[in-house]
Amino acid sequence: MGILLEKDRDAVAIRCRAMPLLFAAVALTNTAMVASTTVATLIVADHAGSGVSGFANAAAVLGSAAGAFGLGALTVRHGGRRALLTVYLLGFLGCLVALLGGAGGLLPALLAGMVAIGIGNGGAQVCRYLATELYPEDRKAFGLSVIVWAGTVGALAGPTLIAPAGRLAVGLGLPELSGALLLAAAMTAASVLITLALPAATGAAAHTGRPPLTWRALGAALGRPAVRLPLTAMLGAHLSMVTIMTMTPLQLHEHHQGLGTVGWVLSAHMVGMFALAPLSGRIADRFGGRVAIGGGTAMLVAAALLVVTAPTAYSLALPAALFLLGYGWNLVFVGSSGLLSSGLETAERVEVQGGVDAIVFVAAIAVSLVASATFAGGGFAVVAVVGGVIALAPVPLLVRGVRWSLPRD
Incomplete structure (x- = not known):
């Protein structure tokens, strides 16, 4: 009994040391990602036209996909701390390359830097799973939700820091827009230093030293029933959110709404996406990931219906819809992540x-292009309908699971 208690005390000590460090590094990396993608889009638009401005965000998202996959492979080979150090260091180097490209008007360098910044961001996203190892079975969803909660910092701080960073850049003799990239470099450097202080045991459970899974083995694993529901739910929630959210600023702009309205609507969405993540973790731990997915899916559909019925109600209905869209995504995201853990x-x-x-x-890149075409052809209400339908993707799997769980005669 004493040995068990000693192990419990060691686990609590490691958790108390590791979680603040994981949280801080993720918050800094997310803030760097938000700030850098915002200004990179503007830099590309200034040098090559608005028609290709989306390439900056696409490069960052591609990098995020590589970072998410790469962190898993690196963790298996070298452990969680070394894996995080690698992706965060690549993110820092990406900021430096993007800074050189942005300040000098070298768009290939800027886009290459955005890919590397995305790698750091992708690693930060998957970092939530390393947090689950630090918690007992009945609190794993809460543990990962705390790391998701760190996204609140980036979502709220990233845009507000762009202007002061621009003034700093001008004072240093650099172009104003490059200031956010300079800030991102400082933040990702801090993430590297923070990660150096992580306990060596972080992510140790997944460290087997074996080669990474082959593509065939990974594909087979993704097709298992234990993975099929959370994968489908994450895809449905994320693509539904991206479909509606990315077209919201354009809807506001075309109806001559000012930046104050844009900020109010998007702030409501960001609060929904991140601020209540610990609540989602409690729900998933208490009632199970399937309940969290079902509740989040219902919220996503409700958000879409609210947009369809009131697409120009900018003072109340649209912010409420975007909040529901964000929190519905959060519930599904946390519930699905808990099931995968x-x-x-x-x-x-x-x-x-x-x-x-x-x-x-990767799927989010494709759906953003579909959303743009849908908006151009049918308007915001049609975009919302498409988003609501996409959100229903996990419903057949949820219903099938309920049917199988019912007692048979």
């Missing part, structure tokens, strides 16, 4: 989790 063998868990995130990131 409990439904896989330790030896393959982190690689499959990274593979799921990578698939979601």
Whole structure:
């Protein structure tokens, strides 16, 4: 009994040391990602036209997919701390390359830097799974939700820091827009230093030293029933959110709404996406990941219906819809992540989790293009209908699971 208590005390000590460090590094990396993608889009638009401005964000998302998948493979080979150090260091180097490209008007360098910044961001996203190892079985969803909560910092701080960073850049003799990239470099450097202080045991459970899974083995793992529901749910929620959210600023702009309205609506969305993540973790731990997915899916559909019925109600209905859209995504995201943490063998868990995130990131690029075409052809209400339908993707799997769980005669 004393030995067990000693192990429990050691686990609590490691958790108390590791969680603040994981949280801080993720918050800094997310803030760097938000700030850098915002200004990179503007820099590309200034030098090559608005028609290709989306390439900056696409490069960052592609990098995020690579970082999500790469963190899993690196963790298996070298452990969680070294894996995080690698992706965060690549993110820092990416900031430096992007800074040189942005300041000098060298768009290939800027886009290459954005890919590397995305790698750091992808690693930060998958980092939530490393946090689950630090918690007992009945609190794993809460543990990962705390790391998701770190996204609140980036979502709220990233845009507000762009202007002061621009003034700093001007004072240093650099172009104003390059200031956010300079800030991002400082933040990712801090993430590297923070990660150096992580306990060596962080992510140790997944460290087997074996080669990464082959593509065939990973594909087979992604097709298992334990993975199929969370993967489908994450895809449905993320693509539904991206479909509606990315077209919201354009809807506001075309109806001559000012920046104050844009900020109010998007702030409501960001609060929904991140601020209540610990609540989602409690729900998933208490009632199960399937309940969290079902509740989040219902919220996503409700958000879409609210947009369809009131697409120009900018003062109340649209902010409420975007809040529901964000929190519905959060519930599904946390519930699905919790299922992935409990439904896989330790030896393959982190690689499959990274593979799921990578698939979601890549699919988001394609759906953003579809959303643009849908908006141009049918308007915002049609975009909302498409988003609501996409959100229903996990419903057949949820219903099938309920049917199988009912007692048979």
